[in-house]
Amino acid sequence: MKKITLSSLFFLLVFGNLVAQQEKGITGYNNWLDTWTDFKPNNANYEEPTQILTGNISESTTLTKRNTYLLLGDVFVTECATLTIEAGTVILGDYKTKGSLTISKGSRILAEGNPTDPIIFTSNRADKKPGDWGGIFILGNAPINTFGKVASLNYGLNPSSTENISYGGDNTNDNSGILSYVRIEFAGKKTKDFGNFSGLTLAGVGLKTEIDKVMVSYCQGNSFNILGGEVDLIKAVSYRSNKNDFNFNYGAQSNLNNSLAIRSPYISSPDGSRCLYVSSYDLKEDADSSKKETNVIARNMTLINVSDDLKSDISVGLVQEAIFIGPDVTFTMSKSVISGFKPAVIFDEKIVINNENLSKIKFEYSYFNNCKGNIFLKNHTNNDDLESWYGSRAFDNVYSKGPDSETFIDSHDSRYPDFRLRINKIIASNDLFDDEEDD
Template sequence: MKKITQIALLFLLVYGNTFAQQEKGIIGYDNWLNPWTEFKPNKVDYGKPTQILSGDITRDTKLYKGDVYLLLGDVFVTDSTTLTIEPGTVIIGDFVTKGSLTISNGSKIVANGTHTDPIVFTSGRSLKKPGDWGGVFILGDAPTNKFGNEDALNYGLTPSDAKDISYGGDNIDSYSGIMNYVRIEFAGKRTRDYGYFNGLTLAGVGQQTVIGNIMVSYCEGNSFNILGGDVNLEKLVSYKASSNDYEFNYGAQCKILNSLAIRSPYASGAEVSRCINALAYDKKEAADFSKKQTNIQAENLTLVNISDDLNYDIKIGLVNEAIYIGADTSFTIDNSVISGFNPAVILDNKIKINSENLERIGFTRTYFNNCKGNIFIKYNTNNEDLENWYGNRAFNNVYSKGPDAETFIDLKNSKRPDFRLRINRIFAANDDLEDND
C-alpha cells in the first residue's frame, strides 16, 4: 500500500510539473505543431498543376487530393455555393496572374484537412518568395462597426458582380464553413494601388465558422487579417510574416486561443510590423460608435522574435513591439508568452491612462521575457504608471531575461520546433535588456 501511495504521489508531482509547464503560452501535452506544419516550405516539391480554377465557381464543387490545382487570377465562389477540399489537396496560386480565392458572402468553404494530411495553398515557383500569389478571402454577414454594417473588400479584385466582394450584416452566427489543418505559404502579393494582400482574410465571419489549425508562412502582407465579424480562432501559426501576424479591425469580436506568432527581424518589411495589431478603425469618422468596437480576448498565445543578436538588432531598429493597441479597442491577454521585443506592448497615444481604459486593456498571468521594456504609451518614454499597474501582484505577470534555448523546449529544431515553455524555467527578473548605446 505504501509503495502504491508513493507511486501515486510521484505521478501527481510529474503531472503537476507538466501542467505548470503548459500553463503559459501555447499548450498541449504533445507538440501540436507535429506533423502538419512545415517550416521549410521552399524545400517542398508540390508537383505541377493538373487542373485550373478560374473565374466564378457557381455550383457545389469538390477538389481532390489526386490533383494539383492552379488558381488562375481572381477566383470567386459565389451564388451560395460550397467549395469542398479533400485532405491533402494542393492548390497553387499563379504568379503571373497573382491568383487568389474568395469565398463570397453566402457561400462556404469546407477545407477540413487532417494533422497527417493538411490542405496546402502555396506558390508554384521553383524559387518561392513572399508575395508570389494573392491569398484567401472568406466573407460573411456578421456585424462590423461600419455605418450600415456592410463594406466591401478593397484589394483590386475583379469580381463579375460587386456583391461578391461585400461583407458584413447582422448575423453573429454567420457560417462560412470550415478551415482546419490548412497551410498558406508565400501569399501576400503587392498591388500598386491597394497595398498587400494577406494570407487569410476573414471579413464579417461569424461564430459558427470553424477556423483552427492554420499555418500562414512567409506572407508579404498580414498572415491573418480579421475585419469585423465575431469569430473564434484556435491553434493558428504565423511564421516569418513580412507584415503583421494578426491584424484586427472594424469592430472585430474575436477570441484567439492557443496560437503562435514567430517573427524574424530579418524577414520583416520596411514598415513597422507586429505580432498583433489591434485597431477599431482606420479613420474614426468611419466608425459607428453605437455598435461594438474591436474586442480581442487572447489566451495562451506565444509571441516570439527569433534573433541571432537581439541587443544589436534592437539597436539598429530591426525589432518592434509585439502588440499595438489602438484607441477605442478592448484587448485582454492571459497566460501568454511575449519574448524578444522592443518593447512588449505599445498603446496608442490617444488612449488616456485612467481606470476606465485600463479595465478594457488587460495583461494577466503573462510571461514577459527578453523585452526591452514592457508596456508603453506611444511617444512616451516614461511608463512608470503602466509598470506599477500591470506589475501589481494581482495580475500575476512575470518578467524575465531567459535565453530562448532555456525558455522554449526546442526552438532551434529547424524541422520540428517546439515552442512550448520548458518545465520550471520561469523566473522573475526586473532588469530590461542591456542598453548597448
C-alpha cells in the same frame, strides 16, 4: 501496504511531471505543431497542376487529393455554392496572374485536412518568395462597425459583380465554413493602389465559422486579417510574416486561443509590423459609434522574435513592439508569453491613460521575457504609470530574461520546433537590458 503506498506516490509524482503543462503560452500535452506544419516550405516540391480554377465557381464543387489545382487570377465562389477540399489537396497560386481565392458572402469553404494530410495553398514557382500570389478571402454576413451594414473589399480584385466582394450584415452566427489543418504559404501579393493582400482575410465572418490549426507562412502582407465579424481562431500559426501576424479592425469580436506568432527582425516590414495589431477603425469618422468597438481576447499566446543577436538587432532598429493597441478597443491578454521585442506593447498616443481606459486593456498572468521595455504609450519614454498599473499583484505578470534555448522546449528544431515553455523555467528577474539603457 507501506510499499504499495510509496510505489503509488512515486508513480503519481513521475506521471504528474510527464503530463504537466506550463500554463503560460501555447499549451498542450503534446507538441501540436508536429506533422502538419512546415517551417521550410520552400524545400517542398509538388506535382504540376492537373486542374485550373478560374473565374466564378457558382456550383458546389469538390477538390480532390488526386489532383493539383492552379488558382489562375481572381477566383470567386459565388451563388451560395460550397467549395469542399479533401485532406491532402494542394492548390497552387499562380505567380504570373497573382491568383487568389474569394469565398463570397453566402458561400462556404469546407477545407478539412488532418495531421498527416494537411491542405496546402502555396506558390507555383520553383523558387518560392513571399508575395508570389494573392491569398484567401472569406466574406461573411456578421456585423461590422462602419456606417451601413455592408462594406466592400478594396484590394483591386476583379469580380463579375460587386456583390462578390461585399461583406457584413447582422448575423453573428453566420457560417462561412471550416478551415482545419490548412497551410497558406508565400501569399500577400503587392498592389500599387491597395497595398498587400493578406494570407487569410476573414471579413464579416460569423461564429459558426471554424478556424482551427491554420498556418500562414512567409506572407508579404498580414498573415491573418480579421475585419469585423465575430470569429474565433484556435491554434493559429503565423511564421515570418512581413506585416502583422494578427490584424484586427472594424469592430472584430474575436477570441484568439493557443496560438503562435514567430517573427524575424530580418524580414519584417520597416513601415510597421507587429504580432498583434488591434484597432477599431482606420479613420474615426468612418466608424459608427453606435456599433461595437473591436474586442479581442487572446489566451495562451506565444509571441516570439527569433534573433541571432537581439541586442544588436534592437540597436540598429530591426526590432519593434509585439503588440500595438489602437484607441477605442477592448483587449485582454492572459496566460501568454511575449519574448524578444522593443518594447512588448505600445498604446496609441491618442489613448488617455486613466482608469476607464486601462480597465478596457488587460495584460494578466503573462510572461514578458527579453523585452527592452514592457508597456509604453507611443512617443512617450516615461512609462512609470503603466508599469505601476500592470506590474501590480492584481495582474500577476512576470518579467524575466533568458535565452530561447532555456525558455522554450525546443525552439531550434528546424522541422518541428516546440515553442511551449519549459516546465518551471520561469524565474522573475530584471529585464535583459539595464534600466539606464532604455530609451
